[in-house]
Amino acid sequence: MFEKIELDKHMPKAEYKKAKKTFESQIGKLQRKLKEENIPIIIVFEGWDAAGKGSLINQLILPMDPRGFKVHTIDEPRGDELRRPHLWRFWTSIPKRGRLAVFDRSWYHRTFEGIANGKMNRAKSGEACEEICDFERQLTDDGYVIIKLFIHISRKEQKKRFEKLESKESTSWRVTEKDWLQNEKYDQYLKAVEETIRETDNQYAPWTVIEGTNRRFAAAKMYWAVLKALEERLLKAEKEKCEKDSHEEADVYTMWDMNASILKSVDLSVSLEKNEYKKRLEKNQKRIGELGFEIYRRKIPVVIAYEGWDAAGKGGNIKRLTEKLDPRGYEVIPVSAPNEYEMGHHYLWRFWKEMPKTGHIAIFDRSWYGRVLVERVEGLCSNEEWKRAFKEINEMEKHLANFGTVIRKFWLEIDKDEQLRRFEKRQNDPLKAWKITEDDWRNRDKWEAYSEAVDEMLFRTSTTYAPWTIIESVDKYYARIKVLDEVIKSIESRL
C-alpha cells in the first residue's frame, strides 16, 4: 500500500503555524502529566536517508522540558553490542518511568537493511520481527507508550535532496556512498520496509507513515501522531483509576484530519469505451466461467470482498462478475447491520459461518470491514475494538489463506460529486428511488471521517495473502473490467 500513499501533501503556512501552536501548548502539559503518572515514552523515527528525521526530532523536542528526555542515535552496532543479542542495546536504553526516549533509527534499522540487501532470509526476518513484537508488547504491557514514525519520501525526492546537499560544500559530506546505494535500490528497500511494517504494526505499538515531501506537513503530522498517542495513554491511565468513563475518547482524534492520503492519489478519470468494454467483458466473462470450473475441479476456495462508497456501483459490478459463473459454484452474501442474535457473538462469527467450502466462491457485498468503517465512524464499537480489529482481520484472512483460499478485496472509489450525481439520478428515477435512504445522505455528511477510516483500513490490512485493490469506479465500464481482470489474474496465478 506504500506505493499508493500520496506523498506530495502540502500544508499552507498559516495552517501549519496553528498546528505548531496547538502542539507546543499541549506537549508541555502532557509531558508534565505523563511524568506525574510515571509513564515512560519511546518515540521511534525511521525513514529514508535525507527524509528529514533530524529536523523533525528537533522540532519535536524544542518545546519540551530538556530534563525529561534523551535522544539516542542508532548507528551500526559496535564492539560489545555485536557480541550480544540485537535487542540488548535497546533493552539497556529504555527510559525510566516518567521519562522520554527518542530514537533516531532504532531496532528496525537492522531488519530494513537486512531484508533489502538480502542478508536476512525469510526465516531470519520473521524471527527478527517476532522478537521486536515481543519486545514492544512487553514494554507496553508494562505501561510504556511506543510511537513509531516512518518518514516517507519518493525516490525522486530523495535524489533531489542528495543532489542539493552535494551541491554545497558545507553539506556535501553528509551524502555518502551508502546513501546513494539506498537511492539506487529504493524499490528493494521499500519492499523491505513494507514487509517489516506489516509484521510489526500492532495495536499496542502502531506505525504512522509520515508523508515527508513537504516539511511543514511532515511536522504537523508528527505533532498529530505524538499528541494522539500521548493523550490516549493518559486517558487509559485515568480510566484504570476509574477517573474517566470507559467510553470517553481522546480529543485529537477529531481535531486534525491527517490520515487520509491513499484515496486522494487515485486517478478517477480513467475510463473505457463502450465497444472496448463489451469486447473485454465477453472475453473476461468467458474466462471467469472456465476458471470457475477449474477451481471446482482443483478444490480451491475463493473469497472476494466488495467495499466502497454508497452508489459506487457494487451491485452492477458483482453482477458482471457472476453472470457467466455456474450458480452452483458461487454465492453472493449481502452484508448489512448484524441482528441481535449475531450481536450475541464475536463480530467475526457471522462471517466465518459464510466462508466458502473448497471449490466454491463466496462474494461478500460489504464485509467484516464494516468493523473498521461504519462501526468505527458511527461509534457502534469502542475505539479499542476497531483498533484491535485490524490485526484480527489480518489473522482471519491469514487462516483462510493457510487453508489455500484465494482472497481479493476491492474498494470501489468514486468522488463526492459523482456520488451526489448518482444519488440525485436515483431519486429522480421511480424504479430506483428506493435505493436511496436517509442513511445514505447521513453517511455522505461524514465523507471525511469515512475517508480517513478507509485510508487506515487500506494501509493496515493490505497483505500479500489478501491484498486490497482500489477500483476507480466513476466509469463503471472501467471498474467492472478491472475487477474481472484482477480476479482472473489471482486465480490464474494460483493455478
Added chain:
Amino acid sequence: MFEKIELDKHMPKAEYKKAKKTFESQIGKLQRKLKEENIPIIIVFEGWDAAGKGSLINQLILPMDPRGFKVHTIDEPRGDELRRPHLWRFWTSIPKRGRLAVFDRSWYHRTFEGIANGKMNRAKSGEACEEICDFERQLTDDGYVIIKLFIHISRKEQKKRFEKLESKESTSWRVTEKDWLQNEKYDQYLKAVEETIRETDNQYAPWTVIEGTNRRFAAAKMYWAVLKALEERLLKAEKEKCEKDSHEEADVYTMWDMNASILKSVDLSVSLEKNEYKKRLEKNQKRIGELGFEIYRRKIPVVIAYEGWDAAGKGGNIKRLTEKLDPRGYEVIPVSAPNEYEMGHHYLWRFWKEMPKTGHIAIFDRSWYGRVLVERVEGLCSNEEWKRAFKEINEMEKHLANFGTVIRKFWLEIDKDEQLRRFEKRQNDPLKAWKITEDDWRNRDKWEAYSEAVDEMLFRTSTTYAPWTIIESVDKYYARIKVLDEVIKSIESRL
C-alpha cells in the same frame, strides 16, 4: 515437565465431599452472574483416551442450569467440515454471550494427533498452534473465558483401564484399535501434547493439567480450575465497571492447594559417597575448565540461572561450578530485591543488562524468576503481572537462544525438615549466623504457597531452548555433581 508431574495424587473421600459441596454451591451462583454480565464461557476437555473426560464433564454440568450450556463432542471432521479451514467448525460453534459451551476434545485434537503420528511437520504444527492462539486471543479479547483442561494419566494406568473395560462385555466395545495404538505410542503422543501445550499456554487462555489417576482428585482439581477462572473473569468485569478495586483478587486462589505436583515427586534420598564425589568433582571441573575455553574460542554465550529454597546450597554449588573456570570468562550475578532506580524500569531491564557477551558465562544466583516466586507470593506485583511474566520470560529466553545462547536453569530442591536442620545449624555457628535472617523464617512459613509458585513456574517455563532441571540437594555432593554434569552435557551438545 510432564514427566515430572506426580500423577498418583489422591484425595480422601471427606475432603472431596467438601470440595464438591463448595463447587456446587458456587457454580450455580457464578453461572447466573456470568449470564447477567453476558459473559460467554468455553471449557475444553482434552486428555488421554480413558482418562475420564466423559465422567468429569458429567460432574461439571450436573449442578448447572441446563438451559445455559451445550456440550460439543468433537470427532474427526466430516463432510463439509473437511472442505473448510480447520477452525471453521469451532468458530461456528462458539457460544452466544451469557452461555457456556463444553468441548469434549476440541481444536487441539488435530494438532496432538498430527504431531504424534508424524502427519504434521514442524512448520505445519507451528502454523496450527499460531492459528489457535489467534483464535483464543480474539475470543478472550472480546470477553470470552476459555478454560483448558488436559486430563493426564500414565501409560500404565491407561493400559489398566483399557484392560478393565475390555474385561466386561458391556464396556469392551469402548476400547478400539485406535485406543490401543495411542497406548503403544504413548511417548510420542506425550511429546506432541507437551509441545502443543507449550506453544498455546497463554495468559489469556492458560492450560491446567489435571492429574487423572484418582477420580476424586481429578474432579476436585477440575472444580478448582473452573471456579478460579470464572471468579477471575467476574472480578475483571467488576473492575472494568469500577465496582471493584484493581488490587482485589479472586478468593479461590487461596482456598485450595491444588497446583503443587512436580516438586512432590522428587526423590530427595539420592546421594553420593565422598570418595566418588571427589573423583567426579575433579574430573568434571577439569572438563568444565576446558569447555570454558572452548566456548570462548567458539564465541558461544552461556546463561545459568540458580533458584531454590533458602539454604538449599546455591552458594556452595556455584562455587564448585566456577572453581576451575577462568575468571575472565564468567561472572556470578547475585540478585536481590531491585533498588528504586531498577524499579523505575521494566522488571526484565536489570537482567538484560547483565546478559553475557559471546564467549562468556553469566551465572545468576537467583534471577528474573523472582517475578513468579517471591514477587508473586509476597504480593510485590499484581496477579496480572506475574501471570503475564511466564510468557515474557519464555520470550526473553527465546531471544537469547535465537542469538545462540546456551541456557540452563536449576531448581535446588530440599524438603522443609532439611531446611530447618540447616537453619538451626547456621544459627548455632557464629561464622554463619549472619546468613539467617527474619526473612528466611518468614519465607519458611509460606512453604506451601512457594511450592505452588515453583510448581507453576517449572511447568510453564520449561522449554526446549531453556529447560529447568530439578537438583535434588539434600545431599550436597550429589547436587554439585549433577549441576556440573548437566552444564557439561549442554555445552558439549552445542559444540
